[in-house]
Amino acid sequence: MAILGNGILSPVVSLIFGILVLVFPRILNYLIGGYLIVIGILGIIGTL
Numbered sequence: 585m586a587i588l589g590n591g592i593l594s595p596v597v598s599l600i601f602g603i604l605v606l607v608f609p610r611i612l613n614y615l616i617g618g619y620l621i622v623i624g625i626l627g628i629i630g631t632l
Contacts, residue, residue, distance in 0.1 A: 597619070601615050601619065
């Protein structure tokens with residue numbers, strides 16, 4: 585799926601995650617876990 589690859593979504597998500605980590609440092613584990621799950625699901629769907 586090319587949405588997170590070359591679109592504008594990836595930089596926007598990175599910016600939002602960066603701001604959230606600065607404001608709420610303890611939320612970092614949840615953000616990383618959620619991001620990896622979403623990327624994994626999109627990768628699996630993209631290969632089907």
